[in-house]
Amino acid sequence: MRFHKHLGARLRRPFILGLTGSIGMGKSTAASMFEREGVPVFDADAEVHRLQGPGGALVAAIEARFPGTTGPQGVDRQKLGAHVLGNTHELAALEAIVHPAVAKAQHRFLMRHRARDVVILDIPLLFEKGGWRRVGAIAVVSAPVWMQTRRVMRRPGMTRAKLKAIRHLQVPDRVKRARADFVIETGRPKSYTHRQIRAIASCFRAR
Numbered sequence: 001m002r003f004h005k006h007l008g009a010r011l012r013r014p015f016i017l018g019l020t021g022s023i024g025m026g027k028s029t030a031a032s033m034f035e036r037e038g039v040p041v042f043d044a045d046a047e048v049h050r051l052q053g054p055g056g057a058l059v060a061a062i063e064a065r066f067p068g069t070t071g072p073q074g075v076d077r078q079k080l081g082a083h084v085l086g087n088t089h090e091l092a093a094l095e096a097i098v099h100p101a102v103a104k105a106q107h108r109f110l111m112r113h114r115a116r117d118v119v120i121l122d123i124p125l126l127f128e129k130g131g132w133r134r135v136g137a138i139a140v141v142s143a144p145v146w147m148q149t150r151r152v153m154r155r156p157g158m159t160r161a162k163l164k165a166i167r168h169l170q171v172p173d174r175v176k177r178a179r180a181d182f183v184i185e186t187g188r189p190k191s192y193t194h195r196q197i198r199a200i201a202s203c204f205r206a207r
């Protein structure tokens, strides 16, 4: 773990710790470890899945803008992804539908937990979309790039070309590491990662 900046001036309640990292770096695993430590986590990606899933609030709007990408199970993410990942204009149109709805859900989460010492916003695109401005500190999950590739290529439907397009959209890991207040290493055994997370969570408890 690396403690990078002086945090004192930014402390307020609840303290908002942003959790981010590139594809396959272990963000979801880290988020559930924080939850196990009793820290509430807002999972932006899970919220997107809900909004796009069966009966989800955004399915109709997405069908209207991207005809043929939804069905009884909600949005077909493979189809929609194939259309928008690698196409800046189309991706921006999707973001204009999705991001305001995620922002509303995030606001509701923060209101619900306003009495807590610390909460986590798990935001895959924290650096890419300016969310870093709205958090008190940033934790980045990171592992060697070869390990990231190995993890991601195991996923169904993943191809070298898709991974390349995604990497192109994301701020590189080395830049994320340099801008982080905490770097959580996920290239080591999970017990090591969990110890780092316990230490970070204890920094913000009972201030």
Ligand SMILES: CC(C)(COP(=O)(O)OP(=O)(O)OC[C@H]1O[C@@H](n2cnc3c(N)ncnc32)[C@H](O)[C@@H]1O)[C@@H](O)C(=O)NCCC(=O)NCCS
Pocket: 022, 023, 024, 044, 045, 048, 077, 078, 080, 081, 084, 085, 091, 094, 095, 098, 102, 124, 125, 128, 166, 169, 170
């Ligand atoms: C494009 C979609 C349908 C692809 O879904 P799919 O399940 O195939 O892939 P997944 O969501 O796991 O994304 C794969 C990778 O692409 C990255 N990615 C997704 N959306 C974006 C984006 N708007 N900009 C940059 N990278 C993105 C993710 O961080 C992830 O690392 C889906 O990601 C989506 O609806 N994106 C728009 C909403 C969004 O911005 N979500 C991400 C943050 S909450």
Ligand SMILES: Nc1ncnc2c1ncn2[C@@H]1O[C@H](COP(=O)(O)OP(=O)(O)OP(=O)(O)O)[C@@H](O)[C@H]1O
Pocket: 021, 022, 023, 024, 025, 026, 027, 028, 029, 030, 124, 151, 185, 186, 187, 188, 189, 190, 191, 193
């Ligand atoms: N020490 C570790 N910490 C976290 N994850 C690990 C660790 N060791 C192995 N992994 C594995 O790495 C894989 C990727 O983790 P995870 O699904 O949490 O990534 P992610 O960053 O949430 O991915 P995405 O951004 O694509 O959603 C998982 O299979 C996880 O079990």
